[in-house]
Amino acid sequence: MKSVKSALLGLALLGVAASAHAQNEQFIPMNGYWVGPYAAGGSGIFGGFIDYINMINARDGGVGGVKLTYEKCETEYNNARGVECYEREKKKGPTGATVIHPLSTGITYSLIDKAAADKIPIISLGYGRTDASDGRVFPYVFPLITNYWSQNTAKIKFIGMREGGMDKLKGLTIVNIYHDSAYGKETIPILDAQAKKYGFTVKHIPVPHPGNEQGSQWLQVRQIKPDWVILRGWGVMNPTALKAAAKIGYPRDRIIGVWWSGAEEDTIPAGDAAKGYIAAGFNVAGANFPVIQDIKKYVYTKFKGEMEDQTRIGSIYYNRGVVHGIVTVEAIRKGQEKFGKKPLTGEQMRWGIENLQISEARLKELGATGFMQPLKVSCMDHEGGGAVKFLQWDGNKWNAITDWIQPDRELVRPMIEQSAAAYAKEKNLTPRDCTKEAPPA
Amino acid sequence: MLYREAGQFKASYATDQQIFPIRQDRIAVAALTALAFVIVPLVADQYWLSAILIPFLIFALAAVGLNILTGYAGQLSLGTAAFMAVGAFGAWNFVLRVPGMPLLVAFALGGICAALVGIVFGLPSLRIKGFYLAVATLAAQFFVVWALTKFNWFSNYSTSGVITTQRMEILGFAFDTPRAKYFLTLTVVVVLALAAKNMVRSSIGRAWMAIRDMDVAAEVIGIPMLRTKLLAFAISSFYAGVAGALYAYCYLGTVEPEGFNLDLSFKILFMIILGGVGSILGSFLGAGFIVLLPIFLNTVARPLENLLGLSLPPGLMSNLELIVFGGLIIFFLIVEPHGLARLWQITKEKLRLWPFPH
Structure with missing residues (x-):
């Protein structure tokens, strides 16, 4: 009992001490x-x-x-x-x-x-x-x-660069393998818009949380035979995807991950299967x-x-x-x-x-x-x-393979404004007038 | 001494059959209700209201729902979270698509949608029992989450599948503070819990219990199997659906189908196992235990760590919480398999004899 009391007293003292120098x-x-x-x-x-x-x-x-x-x-x-x-x-x-x-x-x-x-x-x-x-x-x-939409347009730009020009995107097939959650679904509308703009076909394949079983999804990839795969994974889903890709023999250097799919923790568990894999990043x-x-x-x-x-x-x-x-x-x-x-x-x-x-x-x-x-x-x-940089995994570390690639702002910004306006309407908000905001000091 | 019923005579069937036959119980329940409605909103701060009490009430309601199905009618279900999801998305769609839809009606309609889905997934219960039925309800769990994700209509074509609840207003009064939301939740939960308590004491409840204890015998004495079992599924899912609507509107504000996953179903199942299977009170006790324990462990651990001068790695710290939680569940299951409600019952029996046990 005594020790409990002294422990409580200690807790109380600690609280006092913490608030005393908290100014x-x-x-x-x-x-x-x-x-x-x-x-x-x-x-x-x-x-x-x-x-x-x-x-x-x-x-x-x-x-x-x-x-x-x-x-x-x-x-x-x-x-x-x-x-x-x-x-x-x-x-x-x-x-x-x-x-x-x-x-x-x-x-x-x-x-x-x-x-x-x-x-x-x-x-x-x-x-x-x-x-x-x-x-x-x-x-x-x-x-x-x-944000995710900017990042996604940069990815398509990168694919365009690899293909030798944005006009070469026409007729390509891109598969978007995504984590079936709010996070994963966020880029579907922008991909659809870009597919229309550049004339490529996009197929969306969801992977249910947490994504440690992807056999059927990659079977679909094998049937579709896409030119590029966009991997929008998170956590344990990423190494699993890379291993599944290796199993069906899909070239890893044609898989492009989002920045939540491009860390050492995603590639090291996949071992050799990750070699050549490319991911976007906003830090190196x-x-x-x-x-x-x-x-x-x-x-x-x-x-x-x-x-x-x-x-x-x-x-x-x-x-x-x-x-x-x-x-x-x-x-x-x-x-x-x-x-x-x-x-x-x-x-x-x-x-x-x-x-x-x-x-x-x-x-x-x-x-x-x-x-x-x-x-x-x-x-x-x-x-x-x-902007994002593209990094490639060489089996040991991530190497930057591009400079900062800018997003397609003309495409993204109107979509953002439209979506935000719809949100404001749904929530009955009046958007601020930015000209009246306090300027920087 | 205080808890003695000597001198309380029951002169009519009505007094004999009331919910709380002992006067002290009635006083205690009235005092508790008054405490919840008057004192708590005055005393509790925002953190207590919106992070502890509101989720506690909502989970208690979902647990009451599951207890009706599993505890009273004896049908094991692993689909509670799915029925909550149907309730949440149902209520949201009614408010969105029907202009001028009153909020409480939308909650009820959300509950009815959940009840309909519950009936559909309850159909296998006419043929299969026990673990096999649990697997059938597991199908409900995965199917509903899949359907809500797959068909964008349910989330009004939101790009991310997340729905953000509309402003809550009843008769011109806006429920936008934690206190108002707490009142709304508390009222709904009290009304529905009272209804549940009465339901299980009525002929419906007795029919459920007869089926739970031995369905062949129940059928022989003339209890219609089809109707009783499906009614249990419908009412249980209705409760879960209303709880889901409250979860979306009064607690989180935004929900996505993935939030109503199997983990949540298990969590509610643990609540009734720990609280007491076949007890309305047990649903509340179990919900309180499961909602509060992780928060308690989390809050206590940090100062304790400072006090002892330890610096545990953060990963270990968080895992420790899970370990203690799992350990306590096993401890309870061994020491008191009938749950906290049974502990309370034992205490009550002891109190009646105190201080002079025979």
Whole structure:
């Protein structure tokens, strides 16, 4: 009994101690997943993200003197758990949760209304609701860097380049193998639109969650004999797809994955079957960037690193987590320029993200030249970038085989605006007038 | 001492047959209802309302539905989540496609859609029993999720298959705060739970229990097999469907078919196994246990870890939650196979004799 009492007392003291020095801190929830079929992505990305935050705290003493704090919450990539985590964390820290990274398209969908009501911006970096790129309708949602539709047009461009011109696409057959979920279905309309524009045929084949059995789908691929296969997988579905492709003898260098299908965790389990496989990416792999070296120096030499397996540092997912960190920290910096060097609220943070600009020069200062693309967000455009690089797996590592390929904006933007307008109508929202928004400081 | 029924005489059939024959029980239930309707909304913060209490009530309702089918009528079902999905998508489509559709009517119609689907998948129960029937309901689980994904009409051709629920309004009052949503959920759940309690005490409930205990004997004494079994499927699915509509409207706000997967069906099945098969109270206890335990473990683990000065790797931490959860389920099944409701019953019997047991 006594030990229980002292434990409770200890808990209480801990609570007091935590709130006592909590004044100059800004809180960022880390609602991710470290277990389940998608743990490889979740642990890598949040590992990189948390390491970057810890590095900023250790090297610079936070941002503008404001220490960044975080707390982890396990969502298991499950919507209900994600909502519970969000509700639990949103009031923590002196200014509440200031920005949220759901790392799941489904959870992003579930949080859109809630976050707008609570005035907490959502950054869905490379996933989530594509039409949220129209910032007039979605002031609190930021599908930063690149969205699924942009990415998809870049893929078709890449196929065009390989075929020797966009006019050569006519008559080709492309199979879209997708994860049968909100995430997987997101690109069907844009592929259909592009098929019409360029005159190729597209066949959509769904793979049910979690995707560890794909025999019948690849049998269909063998019957269709497509010129290219687009793999829109996630988690355990990816290595399974590559192995199934090897089994039917489909050339791996004609399979193009989305960035959630192009990490070491997707290719290594497939072994030799993955050799030659191509995937899009908005960050590259490698640990030779100064920013990664800084993380090793300030975090890992002090044994504070997140990754148990340190060979994963510099992997695709880990580096993507660092991109999450860079974007978040730079948005805080931007917000502090306008609102002063104090913990920002969610609303101020929103302004910071909306006016975020990361130039090539700034990337150099951050030690991340070539690591990610420059970014310019605005009220109209919540995406801010849009380009992707294509990477090829050589059996040991991912190598970039192209420069940044720009998306087909003339095709994507009208579709985004149309879809966002339909959403606004359904929800009875009045889109913001971007000319009246506060200009950057 | 307090819990003694001495001196409470029952002079009519009505008093003898009421739901709570002991006065103390009636007072306790009234107090609990008052607590849920008055005190909780005043005290609970947003996190408690929208992340704990609303899902607890919704899962309790789904568990009541499954308990009617499995606990009372004895038909094992693994398709609860599918019936919830039908209810959610049904209600959403009614609101979307019928102008001026009142919300509660849409919930009820969603429930009726689920009931119809339930009847169709209940048909095999006339021929097959036990595990084989469970496999037939498993087909419902996969078929419904597949159909909702495959035919885009159900999600109004949304590109991602996700539906976002419309604004909730009843008689001009907007249900947009967690407190209002909690009231709505609580009211629906209380009304339906009361109806369920009465149903299982009536001739329908006795017919279900007769079939559960021995269907041949039940048929011999004149209980129509076809009608009774299908009624159990229909009512059970109706409850699940309404729970699904509430799940979409009052809890998540957006749902996709994939969210109503087999895991959710199992979760609800665990609720009634842990809470008590064949008990309305057990459905609530089981739902409370399963909704709260992971959150509790998750909340307690972190400070405990700090206190003990440990730094567990994050993967281990999350897996530990699953391990403790699984362990507790096995512990309960061994120690009390009749569930939490049975524990409560034992406590009650002891209380009646306290402090002077024979």
